[in-house]
Amino acid sequence: MSSAVAAASSTAPALEVRDLEVTYGGIRAVKGLSLEVGRGEIVTLIGANGAGKTTTLKSIVGLVPQRKGTIRIFGKDARADPTHDLVARGVALVPEGRAIFGAMTVRENLELGSFRRRDEGREARFARVIELFPRLGERLAQDGGTLSGGEQQMLAIARALMSGPELLLLDEPSLGLAPKLVRQIFDSIIEIAATGITILLVEQNTRLALETANRAYVLVTGEVVLSGLASELRDDPRIRAAYLGDDVRV
């Protein structure tokens, strides 16, 4: 982000989504969703399969077109730039399923992450992501496709960090991982947030998401039905019944 833009909108939230509507061939996947992520926050978007979480993230970065609504990133209209230029504006998405470049080495995957940030800071960022995920450091020459699921998730996050993002969007980083690895990934997310990077975390692992985030939005079939402080939602009987598997009657 240029400093001029930063100065002009230094009070604007990192992300502001208003009345977002996304359709796939006439079927509404997201129906008037609004959410806000303040600078430095970890906000989580939780919901069941097919609720529209991935669709929301994709439309934030312009990978799927929106039908209605506005999206502002650090105060600037997100649609003012195509996806690839949003990356240069400090937005990174770690996509669902990781989308590692399987036929390229771990090092090449990381280098691609810095495609738009080939400055001197690159080496420092490289050192930092290796410090965050030492296992990647041991596998730099290995093809991305040969990594385990957990390592691929680490690589996907590390690759996103190589662009030096200010806003990091994570789509189900726990997907398909063993509990121990999930824990490790979430610890890393907290570490990343501690460096000042704003995070919007999409999760199905509601318990962990609510433990990690400051605030949360609950999405049901394309609509936000509940939102608030994560600590409060953790104790909300509706959440406990529907998402935490507790036997609480509403």
Add this chain to the structure above:
Amino acid sequence: MKVGASVTELVQQLLNGLSLGSIYALIALGYTMVYGILRLINFAHGEVFMVGAYVGLYVAQWFGIGGYEARGESFPLVYAVLILCAAMAAAALLGAAIELFAYRPVRSAQRLTPLITAIGVSLFLQNLAMLVFGPNPRAYPPIVRELRYEFGGIILTNIKLAIFGVALALTLGLHLMVQKTWTGRAMRAVSINLDAAKLMGIDTNRTIRQTFAIGSALAAAGGILFGLDQITITPQMGVLTGLKAFVAAVLGGIGNIPGAVLGGLLIGLAEQLTAGYLSPDYRDAITFVILIGILLLKPEGLLGVVKQEKV
């Protein structure tokens, strides 16, 4: 004595086959790169090869090659290099234009639409070429005057050496570009996963355009080498040669760059050996025998890998 003669004959055929195959390899690279990045068979690629040859012819005339011939002087090597560069640049522009005006509008359409578009562009360029360049075969100007060398009965010309040299240099250059430069990394990323490439900040439209431009430039180099080797060119020259190069790309494993080179060389060898030992009548047919064979036995190609859909 007899054995010696047949060995000489074989070596000669192999050399000729490799030289022809080098030209096919240069053209096959463009098919395979575009397929790798868009899953599109660019049927107009053979016509880009043809246009490259004609651009070379016209630039040579513009440099006054006729005068050099009439005076019995040799045409300066610098000019030959400039002709090659000009043809490659013109073809790069043509390739980028084809991508922009023909393929980009139908990129998100059903699979059949881009295929029909490709055939349309191919026919359009062939007819345009007949109009602009004339329908009759043209003698190719001797950009490089032929010199013959003989080693124990094997004849090698400087033109064949130039074909090997140019093809090798361009293939190595392409390899280095794809492996070492940001543009090359972007190309590989786009060919693996378009959306993921966008998320890396890659302007994928630009990368696709560059892929067309580079593939087209290589085809143009092939066009000039083909003209030098075959003496005449026609507006239809891209049809059969383009098809053979396409088969070469399929043989090596479409989408695979080393595969295209291997496939090109093998097709060239097969064609030359068929013509030399079986019958010249079968020289074109053998390509299609190989195509049928590879599609039946190893449809992913010699160096191709079976694509597994990953969840």
